[in-house]
Amino acid sequence: MNRHATLSLLALMLITSPLGGCSNMKSSLGLEKESPDEFAVITRAPLEMPTGLALPPPNLGTPRPQEQATIEQAKETLFGANNVTSNTSSSAEAGLLEKAGTQNIEKDIRNTINTETEELQNRNKPVMKKLLNVARGDEAPSATVVDAKKELERIQNNKKEGKDISEGKTPTIEE
Known part of the structure; x- marks a missing residue:
């Protein structure tokens, strides 16, 4: 049994050792450093806890x-x-x-950069990902906006019924 385990380990090492030089293997295993996207970095003011749950409805385009x-x-x-x-x-x-x-200067340079970056990412996407449309785990999901009025109603109903306020589906605004 000991000899079988040694041979299996040796075979595994021989098979996987050529893969260490592959650049795609390094990125797949998370061994490659990735710098942040300077156009995606946004500084935000710290979040504050509201005094009550009656939040004003969000208005698109208004500053925070x-x-x-x-x-x-x-x-x-x-x-x-x-x-x-x-x-x-x-x-x-x-x-x-x-x-x-x-x-x-171009007024919509941000849109131009985003479009060019997206085209470059799609061009550099591996063939299998293009064919199968497989998303990596590190891609950020799209953001959702909570419907404040419906969320307030849901929380109040849960309180009346004696349920936990986190119970139930959070209502969102579809864009």
């Missing part, structure tokens, strides 16, 4: 009340919290910006 505008964050980062900057630029600044070609 606990966050300041991005331009204000940038000014605060560059010039400090107490410095006030003027909206007018000097002639030197205007000349520099003109020479840099900032008047010709």
Whole structure:
């Protein structure tokens, strides 16, 4: 039995040793370092616990009340919290910006980058994943938005019936 186990282990090592050099094998086993996507990194204000469960309904496109505008964050980062900057630029600044070609910038550069990245990822996708449409476990699922009014009703009904507030399906808003 001991000799059989030794031979099995040796055969396993001989079979798997050539796979160590494969770059795809390293990424499949999670041994390859992956840097974060600089376009997907978003800083958010910390979450706060609401005083009550009667949450206001979310409005698409409205800014979060606990966050300041991005331009204000940038000014605060560059010039400090107490410095006030003027909206007018000097002639030197205007000349520099003109020479840099900032008047010709694309307004939808974020969409262009996202589209190009998606095309590149689809092009580099292995054939089996393209054919079988198999998703990796590390791909993030799509986000869901909770319907605040229906969630409040569900929680209140659970309290009336003496059930745990987490019992039942959380209502979501389909986009």
